[in-house]
Amino acid sequence: xxxxxxxxxxxxxxxxxxxxxxxxxxxxxxxxxxxxxxxxxxxxxxxxxxxxxxxxxxxxxxxxxxxxxxxxxxxxxxxxxxxxxxxxxxxxxxxxxxxxxxxxxxxxxxxxxxxxxxxxxxxxxxxxxxxxxxxxxxxxxxxxxxxxxxxxxxxxxxxxxxxxxxxxxxxxxxxxxxxxxxxxxxxxxxxxxxxxxxxxxxxxxxxxxxxxxxxxxx
Amino acid sequence: xxxxxxxxxxxxxxxxxxxxxxxxxxxxxxxxxxxxxxxxxxxxxxxxxxxxxxxxxxxxxxxxxxxxxxxxxxxxxxxxxxxxxxxxxxxxxxxxxxxxxxxxxxxxxxxxxxxxxxxxxxxxxxxxxxxxxxxxxxxxxxxxxxxxxxxxxxxxxxxxxxxxxxxxxxxxxxxxxxxxxxxxxxxxxxxxxxxxxxxxxxxxxxxxxxxxxxxxxxxxxxxxxxxxxxxxxxxxxxxxxxxxxxxxxxxxxxxxxxxxxxxxxxxxxxxxxxxxxxxxxxxxxxxxxxxxxxxxxxxxxxxxxxxxxxxxxxxxxxxxxxxxxxxxxxxxxxxxxxxxxxxxxxxxxxxxxxxxxxxxxxxxxxxxxxxxxxxxxxxxxxxxxxxxxxxxxxxxxxxxxxxxxxxxxxxxxxxxxxxxxxxx
Numbered sequence: 058x059x060x061x062x063x064x065x066x067x068x069x070x071x072x073x074x075x076x077x078x079x080x081x082x083x084x085x086x087x088x089x090x091x092x093x094x095x096x097x098x099x100x101x102x103x104x105x106x107x108x109x110x111x112x113x114x115x116x117x118x119x120x121x122x123x124x125x126x127x128x129x130x131x132x133x134x135x136x137x138x139x140x141x142x143x144x145x146x147x148x149x150x151x152x153x154x155x156x157x158x159x160x161x162x163x164x165x166x167x168x169x170x171x172x173x174x175x176x177x178x179x180x181x182x183x184x185x186x187x188x189x190x191x192x193x194x195x196x197x198x199x200x201x202x203x204x205x206x207x208x209x210x211x212x213x214x215x216x217x218x219x220x221x222x223x224x225x226x227x228x229x230x231x232x233x234x235x236x237x238x239x240x241x242x243x244x245x246x247x248x249x250x251x252x253x254x255x256x257x258x259x260x261x262x263x264x265x266x267x268x269x270x271x272x273x274x275x
Numbered sequence: 276x277x278x279x280x281x282x283x284x285x286x287x288x289x290x291x292x293x294x295x296x297x298x299x300x301x302x303x304x305x306x307x308x309x310x311x312x313x314x315x316x317x318x319x320x321x322x323x324x325x326x327x328x329x330x331x332x333x334x335x336x337x338x339x340x341x342x343x344x345x346x347x348x349x350x351x352x353x354x355x356x357x358x359x360x361x362x363x364x365x366x367x368x369x370x371x372x373x374x375x376x377x378x379x380x381x382x383x384x385x386x387x388x389x390x391x392x393x394x395x396x397x398x399x400x401x402x403x404x405x406x407x408x409x410x411x412x413x414x415x416x417x418x419x420x421x422x423x424x425x426x427x428x429x430x431x432x433x434x435x436x437x438x439x440x441x442x443x444x445x446x447x448x449x450x451x452x453x454x455x456x457x458x459x460x461x462x463x464x465x466x467x468x469x470x471x472x473x474x475x476x477x478x479x480x481x482x483x484x485x486x487x488x489x490x491x492x493x494x495x496x497x498x499x500x501x502x503x504x505x506x507x508x509x510x511x512x513x514x515x516x517x518x519x520x521x522x523x524x525x526x527x528x529x530x531x532x533x534x535x536x537x538x539x540x541x542x543x544x545x546x547x548x549x550x551x552x553x554x555x556x557x558x559x560x561x562x563x564x565x566x567x568x569x570x571x572x573x574x575x576x577x578x579x580x581x582x583x584x585x586x587x588x589x590x591x592x593x594x595x596x597x598x599x600x601x602x603x604x605x606x607x608x609x610x611x612x613x614x615x616x617x618x619x620x621x622x623x624x625x626x627x628x629x630x631x632x633x634x635x636x637x638x639x640x641x642x643x644x645x646x647x648x649x650x651x652x653x654x655x656x657x658x659x660x661x662x663x664x665x666x667x668x669x670x671x672x673x674x675x676x677x678x679x680x681x682x683x684x685x686x687x688x689x690x691x692x693x694x695x696x697x698x699x
Contacts, residue, residue, distance in 0.1 A: 115552035116633035144526030161629035168522045211523040
């Protein structure tokens, strides 16, 4: 396994993304939109998550939220750590997720304070790490002074973000999902129209071009 | 302000009245007695299609009580060589009446506020139609609707007072078609109020039964008396600890006792969504998510599925009141929170605002803006993102001064805007 603090080698990156894709496949088997993720700390996988929006009927139960909850449960309930200690643990974590975190998940990752995110395909409908908003880049958010009121406003936190890792694998999973049909998609507004190509989508994704297989976000 | 107000928070950030975009037009002074003839001609040869809000003619009073009439001939290009862009008919008109055209500016877009309009008229008169808040057909507020909005907002404010000297954010999800509360929650970032859920159930209309499922099961049914004038005001110092105001603050919270639990992401909206999802599971158990239904559904070809859906829709109106073993019929089941509204004390942060997009909320009402982290106008403006697959309308509910003075949450938020603290 990779040494805890050093940069990942490209091989490791692919190995971890494979694990995230495995999670996405599990989601697909459960008729869920296939997104999966793993969280690493010190070169070890410490949590995994997959999309569970259909089963829970809760459209916020994305893979990232599931994995974050696994860690919060473990560190708080089992290990009895304090907020500060948990925050510190998150700040040493790297997330691998098959699709660019949506705006909600990107905000959540910033709130818990992860160090780094690698994602597969971009998400041009909801993406919060470059596609629609850039919540990973703390400089994109205007900073404020807390004023003289004594209690200060804590600044938004960014995280390092790299996209395009095994993007085509992630996209082909989405394809298989939409081919089998999303039984929980909203009922069509105009049933007589021919379905648009993503009529059954909860999610729209864009495949990265071959030439920019790995895309860096600062 | 002494009355309740519902303000639409528009998709586009407001432009200062004096910075509205303008376009160049070709105008000319005309003889008042020729006005009718010239206007009639111009309307034929040079209709101002893209400037419907601009008045064609303007009257100016000059010294000696005389009147000068100015008329817009046509839209002028922004290029230097104007003569080329004058339509032939207009050029003929200029020649036959010996007009001396000049370039002037008019505002490009119709005014959306009285202030905009007043500023526009300094350039060239325009017409102004005050907005009716008819946002995509879902935002028109009758007096009755406004009253329910104010009632639900007051209830939300009431919920925001937690027991331990802290004011938190509160969220109430409502089905406005029957004025029924679907779910309600307060922030649970500091401690999960599992023993004492801050939830209230209230029903505006006289529905026989209000249903609310709470994951924690111990739901307090509290028929709130809205005319209560805050008799609990004998309180100690209150602090604003609304999670959305300062989402990154959780790690600095000093509170850490073994009895309390915390979760940095359990903001009021997130908890309310979870609660509405649990309610759906309760009301419509086993409906097509993990069981046989979905498998059948997924093996059905798309056209057949669509037909099926269509026929279901056709009868759903009649079936709305049909109950099976006391439960609403499947056809009455909305997709997630489609058609529902949410009331929040504070403008939501990016995480919550996006969660509400995912859960298909129809309208958001909040009382106070969130200057450092708000995602619906303050820092970000998610409602303007056309690329998202769902859009809600956003409203700010302005509280009357009387209530601001009286209500503890309102008073604290107004007086102590900078005091954003953690648990204790």
